[in-house]
Amino acid sequence: MQKYVIRRLLLAVPVLLLSSVIVFSLMRVMPGDALIALMGESGNVGQKELAKLRKDLGLDRPYYEQYLLWLWQMVSLNPGDSIFTNEPIPVSLRKAIPVTVELATLAMLIGLAIAVPVGVLSATRQDKPSDYIGRVVAVSGLSIPDFWLGTLVITFAAIWVHWIPPIGYVSIFESPWRNLQQFLLPAAVLGFRLSAATMRMTRSTVLETLREDYVRTAWAKGLAGRIVVYKHALKNALIPVVTIIGGQLGVLLAGTVVVEQIFALPGMGRLTVEAILYRDYPVVQTNVMLVATTLVTLNLLVDLTYAWLDPRIRYQ
Amino acid sequence: MGASRSRSGSRRGVTRRDFLKRAGWAAGMTALVGGAGRGRAVAQAGASYPDWIPASTKPAKRGGVLTRASAWDPPVIDPRLTQSVGLFQFVGLTSNRLCRYGFSDENAGPGDMTLRGDLAESWQSDPAYRVWTFKLRQGVKWHNVAPLNGRELTSVDVKYCYEAYAKEGVQTFAFQEIEGMETPDKHTLRVHLKAPNTLFPQNVAEFISVIFPREILEEDGDLKKRLVGTGPYMLKEHTRKVRIVLQRNPDYWDKGRPYIDEYVILSTPDDATRKAAFRTSQADFIWVPSPSEAELLRKTNPNAIVQSFHNTLAPFGLALAQDKPPYSDVRVRRAISMAIDRQKQVDTVFEGHGIPGWGVPYIYYQDKAPTLKELGAWWQYRPDEAKKLMAEAGQGKGFETTLFYYEYFPQMTSQVQLVQADLKKNLNIDIKIQKLDYTTYYGRYVEGKWDGMSWGFQSGHAIGLDERTYQYMHSKSPKNFFRVNDPVIDELTTKLRRTPDRTEQRAITKKIVDREFDQVLRMWMPYDNGFMVFQPYMRNVAAAALRRTDGYGSPTLARAWMDK
Numbered sequence: 001m002q003k004y005v006i007r008r009l010l011l012a013v014p015v016l017l018l019s020s021v022i023v024f025s026l027m028r029v030m031p032g033d034a035l036i037a038l039m040g041e042s043g044n045v046g047q048k049e050l051a052k053l054r055k056d057l058g059l060d061r062p063y064y065e066q067y068l069l070w071l072w073q074m075v076s077l078n079p080g081d082s083i084f085t086n087e088p089i090p091v092s093l094r095k096a097i098p099v100t101v102e103l104a105t106l107a108m109l110i111g112l113a114i115a116v117p118v119g120v121l122s123a124t125r126q127d128k129p130s131d132y133i134g135r136v137v138a139v140s141g142l143s144i145p146d147f148w149l150g151t152l153v154i155t156f157a158a159i160w161v162h163w164i165p166p167i168g169y170v171s172i173f174e175s176p177w178r179n180l181q182q183f184l185l186p187a188a189v190l191g192f193r194l195s196a197a198t199m200r201m202t203r204s205t206v207l208e209t210l211r212e213d214y215v216r217t218a219w220a221k222g223l224a225g226r227i228v229v230y231k232h233a234l235k236n237a238l239i240p241v242v243t244i245i246g247g248q249l250g251v252l253l254a255g256t257v258v259v260e261q262i263f264a265l266p267g268m269g270r271l272t273v274e275a276i277l278y279r280d281y282p283v284v285q286t287n288v289m290l291v292a293t294t295l296v297t298l299n300l301l302v303d304l305t306y307a308w309l310d311p312r313i314r315y316q
Numbered sequence: 317m318g319a320s321r322s323r324s325g326s327r328r329g330v331t332r333r334d335f336l337k338r339a340g341w342a343a344g345m346t347a348l349v350g351g352a353g354r355g356r357a358v359a360q361a362g363a364s365y366p367d368w369i370p371a372s373t374k375p376a377k378r379g380g381v382l383t384r385a386s387a388w389d390p391p392v393i394d395p396r397l398t399q400s401v402g403l404f405q406f407v408g409l410t411s412n413r414l415c416r417y418g419f420s421d422e423n424a425g426p427g428d429m430t431l432r433g434d435l436a437e438s439w440q441s442d443p444a445y446r447v448w449t450f451k452l453r454q455g456v457k458w459h460n461v462a463p464l465n466g467r468e469l470t471s472v473d474v475k476y477c478y479e480a481y482a483k484e485g486v487q488t489f490a491f492q493e494i495e496g497m498e499t500p501d502k503h504t505l506r507v508h509l510k511a512p513n514t515l516f517p518q519n520v521a522e523f524i525s526v527i528f529p530r531e532i533l534e535e536d537g538d539l540k541k542r543l544v545g546t547g548p549y550m551l552k553e554h555t556r557k558v559r560i561v562l563q564r565n566p567d568y569w570d571k572g573r574p575y576i577d578e579y580v581i582l583s584t585p586d587d588a589t590r591k592a593a594f595r596t597s598q599a600d601f602i603w604v605p606s607p608s609e610a611e612l613l614r615k616t617n618p619n620a621i622v623q624s625f626h627n628t629l630a631p632f633g634l635a636l637a638q639d640k641p642p643y644s645d646v647r648v649r650r651a652i653s654m655a656i657d658r659q660k661q662v663d664t665v666f667e668g669h670g671i672p673g674w675g676v677p678y679i680y681y682q683d684k685a686p687t688l689k690e691l692g693a694w695w696q697y698r699p700d701e702a703k704k705l706m707a708e709a710g711q712g713k714g715f716e717t718t719l720f721y722y723e724y725f726p727q728m729t730s731q732v733q734l735v736q737a738d739l740k741k742n743l744n745i746d747i748k749i750q751k752l753d754y755t756t757y758y759g760r761y762v763e764g765k766w767d768g769m770s771w772g773f774q775s776g777h778a779i780g781l782d783e784r785t786y787q788y789m790h791s792k793s794p795k796n797f798f799r800v801n802d803p804v805i806d807e808l809t810t811k812l813r814r815t816p817d818r819t820e821q822r823a824i825t826k827k828i829v830d831r832e833f834d835q836v837l838r839m840w841m842p843y844d845n846g847f848m849v850f851q852p853y854m855r856n857v858a859a860a861a862l863r864r865t866d867g868y869g870s871p872t873l874a875r876a877w878m879d880k
Contacts, residue, residue: 032755084391085556086540092556151588158592159616167385167582167593168559262586264385266557270585274557278391279755 001307008303012296019292020074020285024067027281033059034083034279057083059281070285079286084278089286092271099169099267100256103190106183107252108245110191111198116241118195119202124229126207134199141196146255150189150262157185167264186263190255194248201244205237212236239310246302250295365610365624365847369858371421372879376855380878382576382600384866385584385593389557394539396485399524399777401867406560406581408871409574410459411526411545414450414474414505415439415517417779419872420858420865426626427679427861429779431517435469435527435546436505445512445816450474450520452503456569459550463531466567469546470502476530478507489794490519490787514816518780523868548574548874557583575877594620600854600878603866605725605846607667619852627685628861629784630673630843632728634719634735635761635772635798638837647709649836650694654702655742656735658695658842659688665727665734666844673840675774675788675832679861680781681825692833699742706743714744721749721771722757731841732771762797772798772838779862781821785809785828789837798838804831853880 035053054060058069073079079089114137122134158164165182172179209215210233218228257269268287275283388402395407416434423430433439436450452471458464475497482491493513498506509516519525532542543551548570549562560581564574582599584590591609593599595616603625604610610622634652636643643649662670672688672695688695706712719736723729732749739745747769752760761770774788774797786809787793791801805828812824832838848859848866856875863869 030756032753032759034755086392086538087556095556151586154586154592155588158595162596164589164592164596164598167584167589167598168580262589264582264584264586264589266555266583270557274389277753277755 005300005304008300012300015296016289016292020071020289021067023285023288024063024070027279027284028063030279032279034281035059059083070282073282074286074289080282082275082280082283084275084280084283089283092283093268093286093290096266096268096271098171099265100253100260100269102172102179103183103187103256103259103265103267104252106187107190107194107255110187111194111248112245114191114195115198116202116238119199119241120206120229120234122199122203123206123210124225131203134203138196138199138203141193141199144193146189146193146258147262149192150186150259153185153189154262165263169264169266182263182265186259186265190252190259193255194252197248198241198244201241202237205240206233209233209237235309239306242302242305242309246299249298253291253295365607365622367624367626368426369420369621369623369850371858371875372855372877374855374879376575376875376877377879378575378577378877380576380880381578381580382873382876382878383580383582383598384601385590385599386581386866387585387587387590389583390554390560392540393543393551393554394485395524395526395528396481396487396539399486399775401776404523404777404868405866405870406549406551406562406579407526407543407545408523408547408868409549409562409579409873410543410547410551411528412456412547413521413523413525413527414452415521416871417521417860417863419856419875420860421856421875423858423860426859427628429679429861431521434521435474439517441514441516445514445516445814446509448507448509448516450505450507452505453569454503456546457567458529458546459544459565460567461544461550463535464529464544468502469527471499471505472502473530474505474527475499477527480528480530480533481525487524490522490525490783493519511813513782513813514821515780515782515786515813518782522780522783523777523871547871549579552578559583570874574874576873579873594849594851597851601848601850601857601866603846603848603864605727605844607669607847610847610849613849617849617851621850621852621854623848623850623858624669625845625848625859625864626861627671627843627845628677628679629675629774630671630840631776632724632771632773632843633673633675633798633838633840635770636839637767637769637799639799639801640767642709642711642715645709645711646835647705648711649839651702651705651709651711651743652739652745653694653836653839654696654698654705655745656738656839656841657697659697661731661734661842665730666842670842670844673842674829675838675840676781676784676825676829677862680784681822681829692830694836695833702742711743714746716746716748718748718750718768719770720752720757720760720766720768722752722754724773728771735841764797764799771841774798777868781825782813785812785825789828789832800832800837802831802835802837805837853878855879 035050051060058066081088082092118134118137122131125131154164165185166178169182170178215228215233218232256267257273260267260269261273272284272287275287386405388400388405390403391398391400393403395403412434414434414436415431418428418430418432422432433453435453435456437453439448439450441448452469452474456469457466458469460466478491478494478497481487482494493510495508495510497508500506507516526545528539529544532539532544536542546569548565548568550565551560552563553559553561562579564577568574582593584593590599590602591613594602594613604613614620614622636649636652638644638649658672662668662672671685672691674686674691678685703712719732721728721732729751736747736749739747760766761772775795778784787795789796789800789805790809791806808824808828808831812821812828815821815824848864850857855877857865857873859865859869860872863872865872
């Protein structure tokens, strides 16, 4: 196991390096730069002045130099400042990360709270009305895009109940109740989407497990249905579900970009979108690397959890 | 076979009738969310909204918190570095200018462009209009925060500020016309210009020409971290992408004002969320682009006050690389202009509420907005004549070209596509459209080295006649994005700067506009300024021409109050 972890960690290095090259190159390939965006709608900034600003920011250096400098900054955990706002990137991240983590966590909880019970219910009541309803819900979750669902939810909440989450983010430590109001709807939107794939997987694995011999034996022993399903079948059925959840983390992070925009939450998604639009190279590069590192780490954790859940799995 | 399959399918599945019914429901829901459903009736209702809300006759009430959900975030809070509406949606409330235009409780209507004193009490020029003397208001104090601590504003402050604007940043061109400044005493500023300019006070009344304190620039090296001014509000909080909170300045020189205690601007990038905020009273006012959207808001908020934002100009038009063939040939420009059906755009895209398009605010040369007919022969939709002109210019077979644009608002894409279709149908001009993101579009457009066509713009912030004529049309101006290079325009815009008489100014401006229309130097496209929607208790908040209450025209909020 230890060897496996070390090997996975070493394999992560080229993955991250490749990610860094890709994000760096893509940002440089995109036309325009932060200075042009910053000077927006003025048009009367001289080329000399722009050249001076570019020099001050090191944007006139050869690309390989800029890349190496940035790589060093990342390794030394000092990613620098935003070109656009001059704010140190760690400061921006300290503000944005808790928002996204809170949103993602709540969404994941809501998603699981919907997916597992509905999946189990669907499986145990196969081809009954409740199964059809569950499957329709799952297909809806897969087909309805976040931006549409988010817009519908906020619009109809305003029209029908004359209420929407309070705008203007407040931290959970400042006002837990207001914070919860701000996060519940966006997390539900994200969670609904997340629940779809997980619910379908739960349904199919539970169905499969319920047909196993050991489950049949449990039934034959006269155990109560709840015990058979939840104690004997569910634990084994959840192993592939855990893998699906791991794969969903990327979807979850991508979903936060849209949902944060709709519900005006100042998380990583909004930070990154704004930075891309304004060609704020250091911010985009740092954020993408952070997400890449998070995904690599989480995937590793998922694999380890998989081994923990299923003792038959051993890594060599 | 086919029939029987169809029948069996209809019995077990969805019938055509069911499908249409459900599709109707879906379309209805989408329309409700997206603000569609733009029928004639709605457009006519929209057209009836007044373009002015008179000032309240009741005595103003003090207090309250004004809130607005805003699409914009300030990129930086340094007014030297940006002209973004994200910054100027509130800097006009924290800071003052030397001169200003009337607030909504001072004006008789939206077109009132009378210049008034802000920090300056009076101003006059020498007979040659090269030296302007401004007498500053006495007793004006900077906000009572470090490092200013409420010290008095003097003429040296204004001189320092204008010198800084001329030295670097986005306003260099406007302030580099200053040759030198004197401060004979602490309340007098004498400005020497390099060339005569009768319109100079208008330039220092532009919303972006705010006075900032020298101490902060000297201590910090820039103005990105702290915003201190002399205005009616003080910046209490600026949390990027969350909120901006302005707090009433108790030491404001205009005693008793402002009336509202706090102005909170909530960063809300999504349009549906901003509307939801208004519907649920989390926002006190909002701008919407079309009559149908104003109507939809009134369905949930029937007491809301709607103002049609007075149309004085079109900020967008078809920009051609007119320094190169084929667009350097005036016949080609005229033909293209005549091949575009502007009225169709007004009727469809703008729901019958837009203007056909012109670039200089009409209020500077005539009393009533021009009709499409008044814009002249080349602005009428005459495809047959357009074809003849193209043939005369040797372009009878048409040509291929590109058009790049950034979608400032959703209707713009429809306009671009209508122009593409008109030019293909009438002149066989094959346009390849490139929709770009803002930074790419902006960089390419202002750099001015592009070929073909662009959906061009003129800056949104400018009010003054000098900005709208000399600065945007003179061949030597860096703001001349449409690449106008016409000796007659150069001569007229320069002459305008040297003409003090208002009547003569109007006559010269009309000549500039006529010349622009005749030569099709800037091919303006239809536009609609949209609607301001206020909660029923809002008072003295009307948007005046070129001054939207939620944007560059925010200084008028110094006189706003809440009747509740």
